[in-house]
Amino acid sequence: GDSVTQMEGPVTLSEEAFLTINCTYTATGYPSLFWYVQYPGEGLQLLLKATKADDKGSNKGFEATYRKETTSFHLEKGSVQVSDSAVYFCALITNRDDKIIFGKGTRLHILP
Amino acid sequence: GAGVSQSPSNKVTEKGKDVELRCDPISGHTALYWYRQSLGQGLEFLIYFQGNSAPDKSGLPSDRFSAERTGGSVSTLTIQRTQQEDSAVYLCASSQQGGEKLFFGSGTQLSVL
Numbered sequence: 001g002d003s004v005t006q007m008e009g010p011v012t013l014s015e016e017a018f019l020t021i022n023c024t025y026t027a028t029g030y031p032s033l034f035w036y037v038q039y040p041g042e043g044l045q046l047l048l049k050a051t052k053a054d055d056k057g058s059n060k061g062f063e064a065t066y067r068k069e070t071t072s073f074h075l076e077k078g079s080v081q082v083s084d085s086a087v088y089f090c091a092l093i094t095n096r097d098d099k100i101i102f103g104k105g106t107r108l109h110i111l112p
Numbered sequence: 113g114a115g116v117s118q119s120p121s122n123k124v125t126e127k128g129k130d131v132e133l134r135c136d137p138i139s140g141h142t143a144l145y146w147y148r149q150s151l152g153q154g155l156e157f158l159i160y161f162q163g164n165s166a167p168d169k170s171g172l173p174s175d176r177f178s179a180e181r182t183g184g185s186v187s188t189l190t191i192q193r194t195q196q197e198d199s200a201v202y203l204c205a206s207s208q209q210g211g212e213k214l215f216f217g218s219g220t221q222l223s224v225l
Contacts, residue, residue: 102154
């Protein structure tokens with residue numbers, strides 16, 4: 001079945017470091033891909049998305065490129081801030097149905 | 113309301129009891145999802161409602177779990193004969209037509225003693 005695999009956390013970085021959180025997927029058809037973020041004490045919210053191969057989603061300095069050849073959607077940010085500390089979830093939705101499948105989440109800690 | 117509302121926010125129950133969790137989606141959203149968030153397990157899909165279509169129940173972990181959505185709006189997730197392994201945060205989300213951007217509620221923290 002469809003699935004999403006993302007790197008296990010926690011990931012701990014210093015402020016201004018470069019961030020990569022890996023995400024790969026398995027799906028039939030042509031999924032849309034998402035990153036959701038859950039800040040401490042808050043609900044999940046959509047961070048960015050990409051709906052077809054080679055699309056790049058971006059928001060709040062984060063980027064992710066839909067790579068069909070490697071079935072990946074890695075999340076990157078050039079210079080992280082303490083306020084980026086959160087749990088990040090990679091997710092997909094296929095065009096067969098509207099069920100959204102999430103990865104297990106990656107907890108990110110940014111140290112000042 | 114402006115967002116997805118879930119109640120109660122916290123529920124403590126004894127093993128073997130039944131519990132009902134409620135979700136009020138954003139008005140006009142036809143799609144409604146239930147997920148379970150456990151430590152180390154990420155977000156586990158439970159059930160999906162879309163308009164008047166038959167719900168996708170493929171994620172329900174056992175026949176102790178059921179959900180309904182009345183009038184295409186409010187949804188109730190029922191867990192019968194709760195077990196300790198049912199302890200988790202139960203999240204509800206809605207979207208306008210299914211897929212794409214989900215709006216999540218704050219969840220119900222369920223603790224089974």
